[in-house]
Amino acid sequence: MSQDLGNLLEGVRNRDRFSLARALSLLERYPDVAHLLPRERGGHATVVAVAGQPGAGKSTLLGRVAAEMTMRDMSVAVLAFDPVSPRSGGALLGDRIRMLDAAEHPNVYVRSIAARDPAGSSVLPALLAVLDLYGFDFVFLEAVGAGQEASPLLLAADLALLVLVPGLGDSVQTLKVDVLQIADLIVINKSDRPGAAELVRDLSTYYRLLADTSHPVPPILQTVGSEGQGITAMLEAITELRDRYAASGILEERRRRAATRLWQHTLRTRCLRIIDELLNDGPAPDDGDHEVGTRERQLYRKLAERFALLAASSDDSR
Amino acid sequence: MRRPIRVLIAKPGLDGHDRGLKVLARALHDAGMEVIYTGLFQTPETIARSAVDEDVDVVGPSILSGAHNQLVPEVVRALRSAGKEDALVLAGGIIPEEDIPFLKVQGVAKVFGPGTPLSEIIRFIETHFGEPVRGA
Numbered sequence: 001m002s003q004d005l006g007n008l009l010e011g012v013r014n015r016d017r018f019s020l021a022r023a024l025s026l027l028e029r030y031p032d033v034a035h036l037l038p039r040e041r042g043g044h045a046t047v048v049a050v051a052g053q054p055g056a057g058k059s060t061l062l063g064r065v066a067a068e069m070t071m072r073d074m075s076v077a078v079l080a081f082d083p084v085s086p087r088s089g090g091a092l093l094g095d096r097i098r099m100l101d102a103a104e105h106p107n108v109y110v111r112s113i114a115a116r117d118p119a120g121s122s123v124l125p126a127l128l129a130v131l132d133l134y135g136f137d138f139v140f141l142e143a144v145g146a147g148q149e150a151s152p153l154l155l156a157a158d159l160a161l162l163v164l165v166p167g168l169g170d171s172v173q174t175l176k177v178d179v180l181q182i183a184d185l186i187v188i189n190k191s192d193r194p195g196a197a198e199l200v201r202d203l204s205t206y207y208r209l210l211a212d213t214s215h216p217v218p219p220i221l222q223t224v225g226s227e228g229q230g231i232t233a234m235l236e237a238i239t240e241l242r243d244r245y246a247a248s249g250i251l252e253e254r255r256r257r258a259a260t261r262l263w264q265h266t267l268r269t270r271c272l273r274i275i276d277e278l279l280n281d282g283p284a285p286d287d288g289d290h291e292v293g294t295r296e297r298q299l300y301r302k303l304a305e306r307f308a309l310l311a312a313s314s315d316d317s318r
Numbered sequence: 319m320r321r322p323i324r325v326l327i328a329k330p331g332l333d334g335h336d337r338g339l340k341v342l343a344r345a346l347h348d349a350g351m352e353v354i355y356t357g358l359f360q361t362p363e364t365i366a367r368s369a370v371d372e373d374v375d376v377v378g379p380s381i382l383s384g385a386h387n388q389l390v391p392e393v394v395r396a397l398r399s400a401g402k403e404d405a406l407v408l409a410g411g412i413i414p415e416e417d418i419p420f421l422k423v424q425g426v427a428k429v430f431g432p433g434t435p436l437s438e439i440i441r442f443i444e445t446h447f448g449e450p451v452r453g454a
Contacts, residue, residue: 017370017371018370018400018401018402021370021371021372021373022373024373025321025373028321029321085347085348085350087348088347088348088349088350089322089350090322090346090347090348090349090350090351090352090353091322091347091352091353092343092344092347092353092355093352093353093354093355093372094354094355096354096356096368096372097355097356097357100356100357100360100364103367103368103371104364104367109371110371110372111371111372112352112354112372114322114352
């Protein structure tokens with residue numbers, strides 16, 4: 001398998017799309033081979049996460065921006081995440097349909113991903129490393145929403161973009177959006193609808209009065225994705241942010257933090273898996289507090305054993 | 319670990335009817351597959367391109383326009399020239415019985431006509447890949 005990946009990566013380096021697609025599948029399927037990849041992102045790709053409620057127009061906007069980027073000789077990859085059915089494990093990946101015009105361009109690569117492991121976060125760095133190796137200028141990560149589920153993508157990215165639309169409730173609803181605090185750029189899409197001006201006003205007030213002063217206030221842009229309005233401004237805002245953050249060292253700092261978080265995330269996932277496994281092992285206690293207490297102590301003992309084993313095995317591997 | 323089967327369903331050519339295909343998409347989703355739909359009026363080349371980029375296991379063109387003898391072989395050829403000859407090609411739509419042998423010679427594994435139970439399509443795909451596949 002590692003040899004397969006080696007061959008595929010050679011293909012990716014030579015900008016072969018077929019190898020690119022296969023390499024991403026291999027990593028999705030066997031996240032363990034990720035350690036064969038270079039740990040750091042070696043290329044020059046800027047990673048932009050795009051969050052926003054379903055139907056906000058993220059895919060359409062990205063399709064437009066990608067198309068505009070190709071006109072400026074930039075190459076673009078889009079990883080479009082879609083939710084997974086908790087019941088069947090299946091997924092309907094429908095983002096590509098909104099990006100078809102762009103996806104036909106040889107410098108654009110669109111890949112739909114079912115967001116299994118919360119937003120695919122543990123394989124995400126490996127996927128990004130492969131896209132970087134291919135030499136993309138920009139990699140967009142299209143999140144499933146704007147809440148919790150988007151955060152792994154936002155935290156892995158160099159820039160966080162939030163797409164909002166007017167008319168989805170009052171200003172209190174807007175304030176509930178988690179991502180407001182970490183957004184680097186806000187795009188009000190469907191700005192031809194009533195309420196766009198109010199939304200801009202609410203957001204400006206929020207940033208003036210409430211937002212964390214250590215975070216730069218994001219530019220707020222208005223677009224109509226389906227008409228292609230505001231796309232050039234959006235593209236320019238993205239490249240400008242990239243240049244500014246690169247110059248001021250913010251990008252470097254973010255990449256370092258992202259690497260730490262990834263490491264923590266991987267360990268947390270591994271630990272939680274063990275806990276779940278032990279919790280599901282054996283029948284649920286049902287006769288009173290005494291039994292519950294015993295089971296709890298048993299669990300801690302078993303956990304200690306398992307963690308001790310892990311500690312020993314990671315000693316060996318060093 | 320086996321990843322879920324990835325399926326690209328597609329509407330090649332001038333055929334604006336995709337309600338049935340959307341129902342199929344949902345059924346495959348409910349069966350644990352990852353389903354990609356690229357919308358109406360696709361060319362065989364775009365379909366092949368999507369199949370490569372998305373690295374799918376199954377490509378399912380649906381044709382209700384009567385142009386299946388033209389379009390389905392073109393989809394198969396486009397897949398081959400894109401290096402994606404390993405994909406399982408299934409055709410669906412209003413396809414007369416007598417056209418099926420021709421399509422099979424062209425590289426279609428199976429043709430599903432009107433009224434095919436969704437479970438039959440699911441079972442065919444699962445059997446082809448060796449086992450009922452559950453999402454991870």
